[in-house]
Structure formats: structure tokens, C-alpha cells
Amino acid sequence: MKLKVMTYNIRGDAAARRPDHIPKIAETIAAIQPDLVALQEVHCRNRFSARADQAAQIAGLTGLNVHFGRSCEMEGGDYGNAVLTRGSIESARVHPLPGSGEPRSLLETGVRIDGAEIAFFVTHLAAWGRLLRRARLEQIAVLGDIIGRATMPHLLAGDFNVPPPAGEMRTLLGHGHLRLCGDAREATFPLTRQRLDYIFGGPGWEVIDSEVVRRGPSDHWPVTATLALREA
16 A cells, blocks of 8 residues: 655644635645645634634645644634545544643544555644753653554654754654654755654555655645555
8 A cells, every 4th residue: 555645734823814825725735635644733713714624624625534633722713733634534532742832732543545544643742942842852752652552554744843863853763663754854944944844654664755845835844755554
């Protein structure tokens, strides 16, 4: 089985200033034709989304199935992560993550696609560089344990808010059951020219290719990886 996986921090609050923001996000995703998509900074029925459900909007515009995972209440509505897929989402659970600052979470979904079942995890770790480094390390410890208990082939994707050499990345990969999918040298956050967004695969996944897609209205560029699942 071969899948194209995508992770995209969509900066959903920009929709409050630009009515075409979400349609352009959906256009960027549709052009890639991914099988699985991890979305971060998704707003649902709050002031920043003009009371719209951004995950449902993007799903409707791309023709993909969706599940939104709430991280916290924000501006009269919800804020969090989401999964899009051309497959079916059989199960979903939000795991709150520890740490100070804006509440963060790990969205765990069970996806059935092309006759296979996959555990697809999406997260967005604490920001603000060194200030919240301890929070990110706490979050990585928890999510690493949760993902390590997955019994299905698993993938993790999201915005980790650290560049590749950071200690947080070494800690995550030190769990031993995840490896980076593709070359992480290319920036995904143009403002600081840093790589902050990643896709990780558990045992059994082979990387065919990966790409940073330099387009779209967000302040992050999306990342894609084409992966093959080896038969057990």
C-alpha cells in the first residue's frame, strides 16, 4: 500500500481578516491530492473563523472525510487539530498534553484506507522557543508513550515548533519507534527560515519521496511524504 501524507499548519485565525483564506487552504490541499492530512491551528465556530467550522469547510471543498479534535476553547468556539482522509475515520480520541501556555493535544485517529487500518496521530506542540522548551519536552514524553502503544501501523504528523537539531527532536526519536520521513533540512516557516513541521513513521513504513510545498496562504508551508507500508 502506498499513501501520500500531508501536514499543514493552516493558521486559521487569518480567516478573520481574509475571507478567501480557507478556500485557498483547500485549494492548496486539493492540488496535492493527499490520502491523509494533518491540520493544525484549526478554528471552529469562534471569532477567528467568523463562526464557521473550518475543518468542515475544508472537507467540503476537498471532498475528504474529516474529524476535528478540540485542544481548547477559544474566542467563543473551539481550537485544535484535524484529520482529513479519502478513507474512513473509524475512531478518534483527543489526548490532552501537559505543559504551560496555550493548551495542546494529540489527536489519535483510526483510519481505514485501501483495506488497511492505520493509526494517524496529529499534534501541535508549544511555541515560543526556549521559553516553553520544558513544556515541549513534557508533551513529547506523553505523546511518545501514547504512540508507542499503537497496535496498528502508525504515523505522526504536525507542527513541533522546533528545528531538526533541537533536543526535543532527539528525545522524540529516542523513543525508538518513530523515524523521520524525508529530508528535514528545508524550511517550512518562511518568516524565520526554520523547519518546524514534520511527518514521522512507525515500523514498516518506507519513504518513497518527500517535499515542502512552497505555496498556500498560511505562514507555514505544507509538507508531504509518499510512503509505502511493507507487508508484515
